[in-house]
Amino acid sequence: MFPxxxxxxxxxxxxxxxxxxxxxxxxxxxxxxxxxxxxxLREAGLxxxxxxAELAARLAQGPLTRPATTLEARLAELDDLRRRGVISADEHAAGRAAALTERP
Incomplete structure (x- = not known):
């Protein structure tokens, strides 16, 4: 009829x-x-x-955005912790050794 x-x-x-x-x-x-x-996202607590926004905030507060601690500051912190009795002499010595070996 009609194609x-x-x-x-x-x-x-x-x-x-x-x-x-x-x-x-x-x-x-x-x-x-x-x-x-x-x-x-729910299982990850987001x-x-x-x-x-939550991921951006977590990233901004992460270790990559914090300024690097100088060797002197780390050693002073260990000395202060030992002086206040927070860490033992062995922990102090181990912390100093770790701080000194971690730096180039």
């Missing part, structure tokens, strides 16, 4: 359902990924809604 109707029928019987199936599959993958990410 253009066959093309339209083919389009609606094959292409549209195929598109819908692919669309739903992508939607399911997105939701699954979001749920998994939320669970991983709020999923503020995870990026």
């Amino acid at each position: 253009e109707h066959e093309t339209v029928d083919l389009f609606f019987t094959i292409v549209v359902p195929l598109f819908l199936v692919l669309f739903l599959a992508v939607l399911v993958l997105i939701v699954r990924s979001a749920v998994r990410s939320r669970r991983v 709020d999923p809604m503020a995870a990026q």
